[in-house]
Amino acid sequence: LSGRVMLSFWWIFTILMAATYTANLAAYLTVTIIDSPINSLEELARHENIRPLIFTGANLHTLFQTAKTSVYRQIWSKMDDMPKANHLDTILSYVRTNEYALLLDHSVLEYIMLQDCKTYAVADETFNKAGYGFVLPEHSNYLNAFNIAIMKMTEAGLIQKWREIWWPKSESDSCTSTDRSGSAQSLGLDSLYGLFYVYFGVVGIAVLSFIVELICSTKTCRQYIAVALVKLSSFRGKVDDRNRENTSKEES
DSSP states (O other): OHHHHHHHHHHHHHHHHHHHHHHHHHHHHHSOOOOOSOOSHHHHHHOSSOEEEOOTTOHHHHHHHHOOSHHHHHHHHTTTTOOOOOSHHHHHHHHTTTSEEEOOOHHHHHHHHHHOTTTOOOOSOOOSOOOOOOOOOTTOTTHHHHHHHHHHHHHHTHHHHHHHHHSOOOSSGGGSTTTTTOOOOOOOGGGSHHHHHHHHHHHHHHHHHHHHHHHHTSHHHHHHHHHHHHHHHHHHHHHHHHHHHHHHHHHO
16 A cells, blocks of 8 residues: 555656646746846945946946945945946947946936847846936926926826837847846746655655554554454444344334
8 A cells, every 4th residue: 555655646746847847948948038147236246257337427436436335335446447438339348348337327228228138238226216307497487387297298108108119129028128037937946845745745654554554464463453353243243132132122
């Protein structure tokens, strides 16, 4: 019995394992995965081969130079031998060497990535978040008009519509920044814990069954079972005799 139980669940375990692995392998091969070596400032600060790169004289230059936090200070310390460049094409030529990571406005980085997603990738983390705005003189008569117009355009979805019209279209779905994180996940042991729990539980039951069979196969166990069967048959005989006596009394 124990051998049959273990063998049956071993086949079930093998079939489920093969099906899970096949499904994960198919998903892994059919989904394009874009790997980015840098996904946060901390990773950039710890990376030995990739250094930060910013426009010379940009606001980020002042931000890192005057920062007091540890991560920003680490980034600033890696900018000692940073090449000076003020033109985007020059900056991107350094990035394509895989030795620099460009720090710039997220919208600009996304625009660059969508134009050539096979070469560039945008990190997941954003920092120093700030919005765009129009600068008007103090107490300007156009201030409320600008605020109301921008609010109406946002609520009506015009800004998103214009973005879809003028923003570059990616060559594939995997190039879009919104779909960039949707990649196939590798199959790890944490995905198979349930199968292993069930299998080892059944193995434990099979081992207990084997131990019981082993004990019951000894001479003492057989004698105990024989005595128990004799007592059981004797008890049944007494019950039958009492039933006959009760039946005869009722008939008389």
